[in-house]
Amino acid sequence: MQPRRFIPFDRFVVPAVAAGARPLLIGRVLYPVIEVQVVLRERSRGDMSEIELAFLAVISAGIDRTEDLHALLAVRERFAGQLLDRLEGLGLIDAAGTELRTTELGDLSLREGALVKDVERALLVCGLTGHLLPREVYDLPRLAPEKAASNLFGRRFLEPRDGVPNRILSLRLDAMRNEGGREALARFGIPDEAVAINSVGDGIGRFVEGGLVLAADPGGGWMGELRLGSATALALDGMLDLLVPEMDIALAQSHDARDRLAQALAAHGVALEGAPFVSERRGIEARVTALAPPKPLTLQGRSWLSRLGTPDQPALPIWEFRATGPDDRRRDMLDGACMYLSTDEPALCRDARALRIAGEAADRWYATPRAKRAATVGADMCDALEAAGYEPGRVRVLAERHGDGQVLRHLDEVELVES
Structure with a gap:
């Protein structure tokens, strides 16, 4: 295990106490993260010509016969065939039957005005909530499950939940970009060219050390954070069902x-x-x-x-x-x-x-x-x-x-x- 990092708990604790909150459980945890292979749909602006976009637009509009395309767009039949072969090779059209049609990638490319490709990338996902984790967490030491379980040293061990990586399929990348700019995607390792998350593949579970603060808030609920690294603090939404019982046990043991x-x-x-x-x-x-x-x-x-x-x-x-x-x-x-x-x-x-x-x-x-x-x-x-x-x-x-x-x-x- 790496030497214990300093975790600035008081950065949360001091202002929380001043605001009337009551921290009840504070300490180090081994926190589950999952490295998943994600297929992103990304724009590639330099790889598509205006005539190719025109072909996609015509096919999308319902012109589905090859012989009609070259006549409508005033191109030679041989050239039209070459373009259709390229569009099919890129996965933008389906020409398997007698009629042409645009694929989902083709419709996306037409909407974006640029070629959209499927690109596989590795992203880190929270093993409890399924939220994407920022790039700072990528640099933290990650332990395999068997090593983490045998090297607690006063840390709490939080088990991952099943199926959480698939929750990122519901992310709206355009909404994230509109709200936080390009940096909103870049901080999670997603390039600005990405337009959607297509699929989530297999994941590899690991554990990183973090710092937990769970506090009773003045309104009768709970508040707190899980700090991973010096700049990354996660809200406890989606984790309270695990953490409140941990707090109850710790207080009961203290009472005894x-x-x-x-x-x-x-x-x-x-x-x-x-x-x-x-x-x-x-x-x-x-x-x-x-x-x-x-x-x-x-x-x-x-x-x-x-x-x-x-x-x-x-x-x-x-x-x-x-x-x-x-x-x-x-x-x-x-x-x-x-x-x-x-x-x-x-x-x-x-x-x-x-x-x-x-x-x-x-x-x-x-x-x-x-x-x-x-x-x-x-x-x-x-x-x-x-x-x-x-x-x-x-x-x-x-x-x-x-x-x-x-x-x-x-x-x-x-x-x-x-x-």
Whole structure:
């Protein structure tokens, strides 16, 4: 298995939480993709003359006798025969019987004003929904089924559904092109010359690693994404019947292991007020009275301290927590189920707010177009902290103590005076 790629879960999680959603299941998955041989009908503009198009138009209009064609179009009989042989060889007309007729390819060529050929190409299709996958996914490592099933390493394994590749037969390429331009087709590996998908052949199933976020939305439904690569995020439409049960299982296991989770947190310097509470649309919740880990607790480059919920900020989920169990083996105590830690301790609230402000400043800087950015992330970070009444020098010490690497790195870009 290739080294684990960084998957930017917080790119979805942070704005989702700010909008009132509640992520409940986050983690890595082995996701089914199918490489299928697809026959595309594609235009070939340079391969058809005006006289050939004229022959097609006349045949399509119902002139089906060879002897009538050369007279109507004022061409020699021998030349007309040669053209008809060529059109038949290209699959544009059927001359097997006594009457000529245009084939489906012939009608398409006439409509497009250019030769339309059947061209076989390999495309990638989602093994759960049947949707086409963009070209970025082609570059990701793909595992054979037997290798994927034996190399999970904390990843969920999603089985493909039967028959899903055939769903791309209903795609309207002209509608895709009209809506998104040429790039709308090119990003899926379909050339701009394609006018239709004719057939879908055999497929080869493989698995790629992706990142899953499933959240309860404020309206009572579900939202989330499956991220494949740095730029490709798929909506969960058509997958919820598989993913919601996975979430239910993870939360049920967390409910059964609440005491072990509390003990593991205490061993890592996280003191709780009572036992964690688990609910269906809230996830795992716990109140923190002290946070003094002997080693920094971090996730996605953010410290646990910065993820605490306070009266001034919502909690950000924690979905990975490796701890030593009673059998002396280290394991993930959450298995992707989302844990939300909150506090009302004044000192913790103050420090958690400082690190959150610094992290949000970095997020805003990266989301700003290059031409409009401040000179450095650190400069924006210092401005945001000072505007909220925090001393950047003190926040740097806090970030170093709690392992908040992103904040520490960017504050080191500027000269700080620690008071």
